Amino acid sequence: MKPEIKGELPGKKAKEWLSKDKKYISPSYTRVYPFVAEKGEGVWVYDVDGNRFLDFNAGVAVLSLGHSHPDVIEAINKQIKKLTHYSGTDFYYPSEIKLAEKLAEISPGAKNRKIFFSNSGAEAVEASIKLARYHTKRPYVLAFYGGFHGRTMGALSATASKTIHRKRFFTLFYGTVHSPYPYCYRCPFNLQHPECDFACIRFIEDNIFSRLVDPEEIAAFIIEPIQGEGGYIPAPQGYFKELKKLLDKYDILLIVDEVQSGMGRTGRFFAIEHYDVIPDIIAIAKGIAAGLPLGACIAKSGVMNWPPGTHASTFGGNPVSCEVALKVIENLENGLLEHVENLGNKVIKELKKWEEEFEIVGDIRGKGLMIGIEFVKDKNTKEKDKARRNKIVRKCFEKGLLILPAGENSIRVCPPLIIKEKELFVGVEILYEVIKEVSSHSLSNNP
């Protein structure tokens, strides 16, 4: 099957919805093209005018099992008839407990874990930061440039992705400091990995710890193993082992934000597993319940030692979402993780060739089905080519491929995890043709 676009985009019905949306929906949302979804099946999604698109973003890395997966539909139908809600903060129900037990089992390291459930990624991050502060009795949190952790005030304080996210929201939560992320393609220290000997980690000790904050006042570092909104940038191999040595020296907790990279997206349950390090706290959301709202903060049992009343959420751990999450994990355990890892390796190898072929393709990186492509005007200067990146995203849409930007000048490839090899390469072919076409445009034609 291929995408099918019947006429001009947006179509007639889409235009009607767009004008209503403009009237009633918050203008703070960041829509990059006018796609008005009606229904989906597998990796195919149809707009209100009946055009068929290939989903290369999975509703921003959420629809791990694609659209209308039979296991998801069955789990929803079964649970919704029994119990739709019963606030796990005040009562008990099996779905939440079953999922907590399962998450504890699949978490990196020992099975000794406790789970706090939320409804979103930002709330999972809030819970993680609050827990770290509560447990350590320390005020500061260290986060990283380029990191995105959500938009509620605590999560936003750690977010340092784009200034628009923070502008006019001062005062944020006091006590967050930032340090350079190991973005090796654009090393902030102009060094090369591995010869750099992790200068970005030395910087923390030599500058932040000695000039800004005493490490004994730092509760936790919060970091994405692969930066998501920042541009799909994986930390280099060995980075987390080195970082953990520093953290252990000062009894600082490691919070990994796996809201985007977790739940099978990289071919492992958690992206941190690629780095062979055991975090103290993990924040997850997005793909965990295949499109239903759910987030979780997973912590070592000894760390999650806060007493009743310290933190809770009326809707967190909804039983329908929990039942769907159990199905997602079942699928991942029954071959989906291997599928993502194998397919990811194959497609990344293929895409890597584009670095040689196209002057505008600066860097291709990723793990599993979390792949970033960074566009530059010139390979030597690495000047960012945001205009061409935007044109590529728009042209893909016009050809029926739903792809999203990431960072200033990258795109992200994050299709549903159940995508078949043939379907993936249909999208890759479209992307190739679009990059080829846009590469040949001069910048003056390309504002």
Ligand SMILES: Cc1ncc(COP(=O)(O)O)c(C=O)c1O
């Ligand atoms: C790594 C990461 N953390 C946190 C969030 C916030 O999640 P939510 O939008 O569900 O609040 C996101 C969302 O994109 C994310 O990618």
